[in-house]
Amino acid sequence: MTALVYVPVDAGALSLGAGEVALAIAAEAARRRAAVKVLRNGSRGAYWLEPLVEVLTPLGRLAYGPVTAADVAGLFEADFLNGGSHALSLGPTGEIPWLKGQQRLTFERVGVIEPTSVADYVTHGGYQGLTRALSMEPAAIVQAITTSGLRGRGGAAFPTGIKWKTVLDQPAGQQKYVTCNADEGDSGTFSDRMLMEGDPLTLIEGMTIAGIAVGATQGYIYLRAEYPHALRALRTAIAAAHQARYLGSDVAGSGKRFDLEVRVGAGAYICGEETSMLESLEGRRGEVRVRPPLPAIKGLFGQPTIVNNVVTLASVPWILQHGADAYANFGMGKSRGTLPIQLAGNIRRAGLVERAFGLTLRELLYDYGGGSATGRPIRAVQVGGPLGAYIPPSQFDTAVDYEALAGNIKHGGLVEKAFGITLRQLINDFGGGTATGKPLRAVQVGGPL
Amino acid sequence: METLPPAESAVVQRIASDLKGRPGPLLEVLHAIQAALGYVPPGAVPVVAEVLNLSRAEVHGVVTFYHYFRHSRPGAHTVSVCQAEACQSMGAEALTAHARRRLGIDFHQTSADGRFSLEPIYCLGNCACSPAVMIDGRLYGRVTPERFDALVADRVPSP
Ligand SMILES: Cc1cc2nc3c(=O)[nH]c(=O)nc-3n(C[C@H](O)[C@H](O)[C@H](O)COP(=O)(O)O)c2cc1C
Ligand code: SF4
Ligand code: FES
Numbered sequence: 001m002t003a004l005v006y007v008p009v010d011a012g013a014l015s016l017g018a019g020e021v022a023l024a025i026a027a028e029a030a031r032r033r034a035a036v037k038v039l040r041n042g043s044r045g046a047y048w049l050e051p052l053v054e055v056l057t058p059l060g061r062l063a064y065g066p067v068t069a070a071d072v073a074g075l076f077e078a079d080f081l082n083g084g085s086h087a088l089s090l091g092p093t094g095e096i097p098w099l100k101g102q103q104r105l106t107f108e109r110v111g112v113i114e115p116t117s118v119a120d121y122v123t124h125g126g127y128q129g130l131t132r133a134l135s136m137e138p139a140a141i142v143q144a145i146t147t148s149g150l151r152g153r154g155g156a157a158f159p160t161g162i163k164w165k166t167v168l169d170q171p172a173g174q175q176k177y178v179t180c181n182a183d184e185g186d187s188g189t190f191s192d193r194m195l196m197e198g199d200p201l202t203l204i205e206g207m208t209i210a211g212i213a214v215g216a217t218q219g220y221i222y223l224r225a226e227y228p229h230a231l232r233a234l235r236t237a238i239a240a241a242h243q244a245r246y247l248g249s250d251v252a253g254s255g256k257r258f259d260l261e262v263r264v265g266a267g268a269y270i271c272g273e274e275t276s277m278l279e280s281l282e283g284r285r286g287e288v289r290v291r292p293p294l295p296a297i298k299g300l301f302g303q304p305t306i307v308n309n310v311v312t313l314a315s316v317p318w319i320l321q322h323g324a325d326a327y328a329n330f331g332m333g334k335s336r337g338t339l340p341i342q343l344a345g346n347i348r349r350a351g352l353v354e355r356a357f358g359l360t361l362r363e364l365l366y367d368y369g370g371g372s373a374t375g376r377p378i379r380a381v382q383v384g385g386p387l388g389a390y391i392p393p394s395q396f397d398t399a400v401d402y403e404a405l406a407g408n409i410k411h412g413g414l415v416e417k418a419f420g421i422t423l424r425q426l427i428n429d430f431g432g433g434t435a436t437g438k439p440l441r442a443v444q445v446g447g448p449l
Numbered sequence: 450m451e452t453l454p455p456a457e458s459a460v461v462q463r464i465a466s467d468l469k470g471r472p473g474p475l476l477e478v479l480h481a482i483q484a485a486l487g488y489v490p491p492g493a494v495p496v497v498a499e500v501l502n503l504s505r506a507e508v509h510g511v512v513t514f515y516h517y518f519r520h521s522r523p524g525a526h527t528v529s530v531c532q533a534e535a536c537q538s539m540g541a542e543a544l545t546a547h548a549r550r551r552l553g554i555d556f557h558q559t560s561a562d563g564r565f566s567l568e569p570i571y572c573l574g575n576c577a578c579s580p581a582v583m584i585d586g587r588l589y590g591r592v593t594p595e596r597f598d599a600l601v602a603d604r605v606p607s608p
Binding site: 011012014015016047048050184185186187188189190192193225226227228229230263264265266267268269280281282283284285286301342343344345346350351352373382 | 472473477479507514517539573577583587
């Protein structure tokens with residue numbers, strides 16, 4: 001019987017040698033005449049365990065990590081193909097405490113499936129949301145998004161359903177667009193990248209549902225140039241979805257059209273702002289447009305346009321599949337659903353944590369993050385990218401939701417940066433270099449720094 | 450403005466003509482030119498402007514707005530070292546100093562033998578594996594000076 005081994009193709013895992021590990025496993029299997037098929041999945045997001053290798057056994061998927069090419073012969077020796085025990089054994093992947101406690105909705109398939117396989121996607125619940133949407137009136141789809149409480153995950157936290165309704169309400173019979181903001185420019189954020197590489201069809205399905213909901217027949221994904229791996233995954237997945245007739249002139253046999261294209265940015269941070277993104281998509285300098293009119297009324301090429309972040313759009317299939325109320329049951333206050341939070345920088349266990357809104361910074365930094373990588377006390381946390389806030393330890397028990405952090409969670413990125421350095425150093429560090437040249441907001445922090 | 454050698458001019462002409470019909474094609478055209486030639490030569494600007502029916506000023510304005518487009522021929526290998534906050538918190542500054550010394554060049558420069566160009570980059574989405582480096586589109590994480598040297602050595606032909 002052929003053993004199935006998973007080795008991630010996620011760019012982060014590759015950056016730590018996953019490609020070499022996959023080659024070494026194939027070579028060692030050939031040498032031993034063992035029947036092994038190496039499958040490539042996305043990353044589970046536990047980057048301190050990458051490259052994380054999994055083997056499918058009768059007990060489910062068992063994990064080993066972090067694996068280097070030099071460990072491979074030893075793993076075969078320990079009979080890892082049958083779940084043999086080894087110094088790198090982590091047990092069943094789903095039981096790894098860091099992963100087990102998470103509430104993965106948007107990221108439920110990331111790290112689990114083969115990213116660009118429509119068959120694998122459908123086996124794991126993919127395209128059920130679209131099927132549901134196709135049985136609904138457009139207004140009912142938009143209403144479901146409103147009821148779910150989904151707010152934009154790209155920074156401004158604007159209610160997604162309201163944005164969609166504005167586009168839906170523009171007269172039919174004209175060209176409308178769905179655009180995805182995949183510029184992910186803030187340091188410390190990588191959830192968009194992980195999703196696009198690990199489960200691109202979820203984004204594609206979310207955009208397709210958006211198109212059906214508002215009557216848009218063309219979508220664009222505006223992807224930053226720094227993400228070549230995501231570009232390959234998206235283009236391959238779009239071609240596969242076309243092939244399977246989930247995109248094109250007759251989406252899933254509905255007679256409705258939706259086409260999708262990736263456009264690549266060119267290294268301008270400001271193009272993450274939605275109106276400059278639209279300028280850039282039109283092939284111009286990415287200069288911010290004056291508002292009004294809103295993009296929902298006059299957006300791309302002057303037409304009604306949805307602009308949403310990757311994670312916002314990728315949350316849509318789950319909502320349609322499981323129902324708006326099921327999604328709204330997660331979270332607290334006006335922050336409903338889950339947030340993929342990224343722990344990065346000087347932290348022991350960096351990676352992606354998807355949890356319902358409402359957990360505290362302390363849980364994130366210590367229970368998940370394990371404290372600073374250097375072992376020194378955490379003195380401040382930068383929340384939400386370079387334009388976000390610095391939070392001192394006195395506020396670490398604050399629950400993560402939009403209101404408590406006053407919109408500063410932005411994209412959900414947490415960079416544990418300022419361990420043991422003074423506020424002055426902090427200001428000097430950042431003062432010269434914010435990408436937008438705006439004055440620093442580090443001073444907001446105050447407190448025990 | 451310098452004029453392009455005929456071979457390059459033909460490439461630019463063909464790319465621009467091929468993509469002309471697409472909505473808002475200019476950025477796509479510039480990407481394709483850089484993919485084919487390694488950079489966007491200043492001499493490409495009038496050619497692109499003419500094919501796409503834009504003013505030279507407009508094309509020039511777009512080429513210069515976006516940091517990603519290069520104006521001169523890069524070295525055989527482009528080494529980009531992340532300068533953004535998460536990588537800074539994990540030693541990107543020291544790694545950058547090391548890279549400068551090892552390659553003997555500063556940012557935006559190309560080594561005399563034409564082998565390496567060194568560029569700053571602002572977040573590769575690999576902030577959980579900082580500090581991060583990209584070489585010719587391949588990503589590397591948790592890069593120590595020793596690993597950096599090994600990555601560079603891999604790209605120098607053995608004598
Ligand atoms: C300087 C600046 C940079 C931004 N960068 C991004 C980005 O990289 N990704 C993103 O989704 N939104 C970014 N935004 C927010 C967008 O303008 C916009 O609010 C968002 O794409 C809307 O999608 P959402 O409602 O799904 O969040 C940025 C905003 C500003 C002002
Ligand atoms: S500072 Fe200027 S060049 Fe840099 S991203 Fe902002 S607008 Fe563009
Ligand atoms: S800050 Fe360097 S990869 Fe994100």
